[in-house]
Amino acid sequence: MKIKKNDMVIVIAGNSRGKTGKVLRVYPEKQRLIIEGVNMVSRHRRPTQTSPQGGITHQEAPIHVSNVMLLDPKSNEATRIGKAPITDENTGKTRYVRRSVTTGETIE
Numbered sequence: 001m002k003i004k005k006n007d008m009v010i011v012i013a014g015n016s017r018g019k020t021g022k023v024l025r026v027y028p029e030k031q032r033l034i035i036e037g038v039n040m041v042s043r044h045r046r047p048t049q050t051s052p053q054g055g056i057t058h059q060e061a062p063i064h065v066s067n068v069m070l071l072d073p074k075s076n077e078a079t080r081i082g083k084a085p086i087t088d089e090n091t092g093k094t095r096y097v098r099r100s101v102t103t104g105e106t107i108e
Helices: none
Strands: 008-011 020-027 032-035 040-045 055-060 068-071 081-087 094-100
Touching: 008 032
Parallel strands: none
Antiparallel strands: 008 020, 008 068, 020 032, 040 055, 081 094
């Protein structure tokens, strides 16, 4: 999965299309994300000792990773994500970093 926690994403499909938010949680085995303020659902809660009132609460529901795109940190536009190899001069080992396909900038 190319999207990680704390990334800024934009929703490209579904009822929340066009909304942007920060990724709060990632479920890689289900390929789903929870995004701040996106895909809000109403949850009916029964009264408990901690909240004796009970009632209806609103919370974010998971959204499939195919329905979002990463926002480029420089241009603040939706971009695809690729991998770029970087070789460490000291050890000679190669590691891969995420990069924007449109601008070529590395995304940390």
